Amino acid sequence: MRRKAVPILLLILLLLSLAAATMQPDAARPAIAIATWNLEWLVSPATAHGARLACRRGHRAILPCDVARELSRDSADLARLAWYARRLDADVIAFQEVEDAGIAARVFEGYRICIAPGRGVQHVGFAIRSGVAHRCGSPVESISLAGTQRNGISLRLFPGTAQTVELLAVHLKSGCADRALDSGSSACSVLAAQAAQLAAWIAARANSRFILLGDFNRGDANVGGDDFWRLLSGDDAAAAPFVFANAGVPFRNCHIGAGFTRSIDHILVSRQLLPAMVPGGFRRIGFREADALRYRLPDHCPVRFLLNAKKNAGAIR
DSSP states (O other), rough: OOOHHHHHHHHHHHHHHHHHHHOOOOSSSSSSEEEEEEEEOOOHHHHHHHHHHHHHHOOOOSSOOHHHOOOOOOOHHHHHHHHHHHOOSSEEEEEEEOOOHHHHHHHTTTTEEOOOOOSOOOOOEEEETBBOOOOEEEEGGGGGGOOOOOOOOEEEEESSTTTTTEEEEEEESSOOSSSTSOOOOOHHHHHHHHHHHHHHHHTTTSSSEEEEEOOOOOOTTGGGGGHHHHHHHHHHHHGGGGGTTTTTOOOOOOOOOOOSSSOOOEEEEEEEGGGOOOOOOEEEEEOHHHHHHHHHOOOOOOEEEEEEGGGGGGEEE
């Protein structure tokens, strides 16, 4: 009987240790990771297939025909994106260019999904790790201007606590990355209107804890001399109500041969959150060169930064 009791006791101890590990609160995590990632026309294989057929027949397609031909992802591509999402290991990810919550869930496995409504297939949203207290917010339609079809979406982390943080995910108009907002181009006119709306959003939260993040389609070089960033920060960049999470971090492309020369994916963090920011916590998750050749990966890679979890004690459960 004693011989049988030993393995049974070991089994009980093993089960108890596994239960303890499972029940360990997320607050024990040393930091909260918050990220943004443009997934470049992430649509379901069925949507991509239908678009390819429409293009072949000369019919109107839901995707641009070059996208339908070159960026139609299969299950292997989606599995690799999910692998990079796990490697990112973020608690909250703002995403862009995603068709719907179903395809987002195939990349962000086990996450809760909030996604902005709207026409087309390029939506923004959030993926939130299970256990992180949150409340999905309303779509922000004021930045979906001139047919851009891309509403912003808000999110409240740790609602109802002193640690509440309001997030806004955006995907702004492309085509005006470097030109002056008053250059007269239609893209710059749209971006200028979007910048005015974001400036008002920031001004209304100047003394609160907020994070504005996503694909801005605008570089961060020479912030003080750029009319887009002056609209958001005011004339005195040193007194701006936010800081860049990647401040002082040199730009690196997602992989060798990628097309960007500077970052257009930004995370703006309110000064109220500065005490909680982890020094050196900004990170860009690049792609392996072999993966870039083998899989249909996005032209953007994810970026993230860290907030000290102890300064948000009780906010994660």
